[in-house]
Amino acid sequence: MTRAETTPVRPGEELPLEALKAVLRGRIPGDVDALSAEQFPGGFSNLTYLLRLGEAEYVLRRAPLGPVARGAHDMTREAGLLARVHPALPVAPQPILLVEDASVLGAPFYLMERRHGAVVRAALPPEYAALPDAPAQLSHAMMDTLADLHRVDIDAAGLRSLGRPEGFNGRQVDGWAGRWRRARTALDGTGDLPPPETLGDEEVIGWLEAHLPPESAHTLVHNDFKLDNLMFDPADPSRVTALLDWEMTTVGDPLVDLGLTLTYWTMPQQPGGAPTQVGAAAPGFPGRDELVARYEARLARHVTSSLPWYEVLGHFKLAVIVLQIFARYRAGQTADPRFAPLAAQAAWLIGEARRRIADLA
Numbered sequence: 001m002t003r004a005e006t007t008p009v010r011p012g013e014e015l016p017l018e019a020l021k022a023v024l025r026g027r028i029p030g031d032v033d034a035l036s037a038e039q040f041p042g043g044f045s046n047l048t049y050l051l052r053l054g055e056a057e058y059v060l061r062r063a064p065l066g067p068v069a070r071g072a073h074d075m076t077r078e079a080g081l082l083a084r085v086h087p088a089l090p091v092a093p094q095p096i097l098l099v100e101d102a103s104v105l106g107a108p109f110y111l112m113e114r115r116h117g118a119v120v121r122a123a124l125p126p127e128y129a130a131l132p133d134a135p136a137q138l139s140h141a142m143m144d145t146l147a148d149l150h151r152v153d154i155d156a157a158g159l160r161s162l163g164r165p166e167g168f169n170g171r172q173v174d175g176w177a178g179r180w181r182r183a184r185t186a187l188d189g190t191g192d193l194p195p196p197e198t199l200g201d202e203e204v205i206g207w208l209e210a211h212l213p214p215e216s217a218h219t220l221v222h223n224d225f226k227l228d229n230l231m232f233d234p235a236d237p238s239r240v241t242a243l244l245d246w247e248m249t250t251v252g253d254p255l256v257d258l259g260l261t262l263t264y265w266t267m268p269q270q271p272g273g274a275p276t277q278v279g280a281a282a283p284g285f286p287g288r289d290e291l292v293a294r295y296e297a298r299l300a301r302h303v304t305s306s307l308p309w310y311e312v313l314g315h316f317k318l319a320v321i322v323l324q325i326f327a328r329y330r331a332g333q334t335a336d337p338r339f340a341p342l343a344a345q346a347a348w349l350i351g352e353a354r355r356r357i358a359d360l361a
Contacts, residue, residue: 006038006050013047013336015060015105020051023104028097028111030056046247050114051146058096062109064334068266076100078247079110085220088157091145091230091243115242117231123277127234135284137238142227143291145240146261147298150219150254160251165218168252172313173212176320177205183323187317187330191321194342204316204353213309215253223248225257226264227278259296261312262288263318263349308360312353319349 009015015037025032030053037060040048049060062075079095086094098110118125120138128134147343154160162170180201187193196202222229224245233239266280266288280287286294323346329339 007041009037009039009049009338013125015049017298018254019104023099023101024053024097024111028053028056028058030054030058033169033361041107048243050172051111058111059093059114060109060111061136063230064328074247075110078249079112080247081159082112082246084158085152085246085249086264088152088159089149089243091148091240092246093242093244116240116265117229117230118234118237119231120278121228122275125234128237131237132284134237134281136286137236137276138227138232138278139286139291140294141232141238141240142230142261143294144298145230145243146222146225146257147295149225149243150299151219152220152250154218154220159220160218162220163250163252164282165215165251165253168215168221169256170178170212172252172256172317173205173208173304176313176317177208179324180205180316180320182322183327186262186327187323187343190330192330193347194325199347199350200354201319204312204350204357207357208313208316209308211309213306216255216303216306217253218251219254221250221252221254222246223250223257225261255306256313258292258303259307259312259314260317261314262291262307262311263314265291279344312356315349315353315356319346322346322349 017035017037021032021035024035032053034052034054036052038050038052040050040059040304047062047064051058051060061078076098079098081094082092085092093112093115096111096113098108099105100108102108118127124134131137151245152159154162183202184193185195193199222243224247225243229243229245230240231242231244233241264279267276267340268281269275275281279285292307296302296304322342325339326342326346328334329342
């Protein structure tokens with residue numbers, strides 16, 4: 001599945017359509033009585049649905065089912081952020097309606113405009129198969145979009161208040177380390193992870209703390225920037241039509257974004273174990289160094305020498321994300337079978353972080 005296609009709603013994640021009709025009636029354009037819902041299948045975090053109200057279409061986003069960490073999956077914050085980012089960066093979709101009343105769906109939610117385009121996950125979409133330059137065009141457009149995100153004037157756009165950029169890198173390490181330890185503790189005794197002395201996770205945390213760099217700049221930070229969070233024009237792989245999944249966006253060091261993007265780009269498979277035919281190892285796609293050069297050229301700024309720390313952080317951060325999701329799956333808070341391999345994926349990412357640290361010694 002390569003376009004932003006929808007599927008029937010997964011069992012257990014259905015929307016209460018009558019309650020939804022009642023809260024939407026008179027508040028948005030469209031035929032509320034004709035309301036139907038489908039689900040976007042990608043993503044391991046927030047639940048995202050396509051709502052059809054006759055001819056009108058909207059995207060609904062809400063937090064995942066089950067307990068969530070305090071401050072995470074904040075739909076009120078995400079909708080407000082998009083309202084400010086959209087005028088400064090048009091690839092950010094425009095929010096339409098925020099509903100903070102948790103009694104409607106069990107959690108606050110918001111509606112945003114629907115964008116159309118191709119989503120590149122584990123393979124090239126069929127519409128790009130006949131375009132020999134498509135891999136390079138997609139990759140360059142991805143990096144240009146990342147650079148453009150980091151060029152947004154956070155003061156002119158009223159975005160500086162999203163976070164505390166001073167001391168950002170230290171808080172990143174502390175925060176992700178705490179999340180990792182809580183998720184690892186929740187899995188104690190299950191055998192899903194190797195013991196800490198074998199896994200080496202505390203070694204990675206210690207290295208990140210000992211080699212903490214000062215912030216390279218203060219900009220918007222998407223915090224989950226990767227190829228399949230972008231939508232592309234099906235007829236033109238060099239044109240991005242949307243940047244999605246803004247739930248973790250803040251203000252801080254832009255190289256945190258770049259490090260995570262490179263983590264995804266150089267992985268031999270996707271989180272969950274699905275093989276991938278895109279990224280650094282795939283035919284026609286540029287390697288890591290070419291992506292970095294493209295980013296530097298767009299920003300007119302040299303960043304290469306300071307990147308290794310951010311790439312180790314990227315591997316650790318992604319390990320935390322997938323382990324948190326696995327812990328929810330193991331606790332029975334979600335039954336999505338895509339989550340079953342994620343503990344092994346987290347362990348692999350920790351091992352990759354350790355290998356990169358060893359290479360720097």
